[in-house]
Amino acid sequence: xxxxxxxxxxxxxxxxxxxxxxxxxxxxxxxxxxxxxxxxxxxxxxxxxxxxxxxxxxxxxxxxxxxxxxxxxxxxxxxxxxxxxxxxxxxxxxxxxxxxxxx
Numbered sequence: 001x002x003x004x005x006x007x008x009x010x011x012x013x014x015x016x017x018x019x020x021x022x023x024x025x026x027x028x029x030x031x032x033x034x035x036x037x038x039x040x041x042x043x044x045x046x047x048x049x050x051x052x053x054x055x056x057x058x059x060x061x062x063x064x065x066x067x068x069x070x071x072x073x074x075x076x077x078x079x080x081x082x083x084x085x086x087x088x089x090x091x092x093x094x095x096x097x098x099x100x101x102x103x
Contacts (some may be wrong), residue, residue: 021090021097031066032059034096039087042098056084066091 024038032053040047053059065076080091083101090097 021099024096024098026066026094026096030059030063031091031096032062035062035084035089035091035098038096038098039085039089042087042100043085050085053084057082062091066093 022038022042024034024041026034036047036050036053040050043050062080065080076093078092082089086101087098088101
C-alpha cells in the first residue's frame with residue numbers, strides 16, 4: 001500500500017489516510033485495467049460484475065493520459081478523480097486509490 005502524508009486531501013476536501021483508501025500500483029499495466037480490478041476488490045465483487053468503465057470514462061483516453069509508451073511512466077503530474085460503481089477513484093501517475101462513497 002502507498003502511504004499518503006497527512007496534508008493530502010481528496011476531491012471533497014477530506015484528508016486522505018491509508019485507512020480510507022485502498023491503493024493499487026499501476027506498475028506498467030494499462031491504468032483502465034488497474035481501475036477495474038481496484039474497484040472490484042474494494043467493493044468485493046468480480047470485475048465482470050461491475051458497470052462498464054466506458055460508461056463513466058473513456059478507457060483508451062485514460063490509458064493514454066497515464067502512459068507515454070514506456071512502462072511506469074506517465075504524461076501527467078497531477079491526478080484524475082471520478083466516481084465509478086459507488087467508489088471514488090483517484091489516479092496518480094504511479095497508483096490508483098479507491099474508496100467507497102458514503103451512502
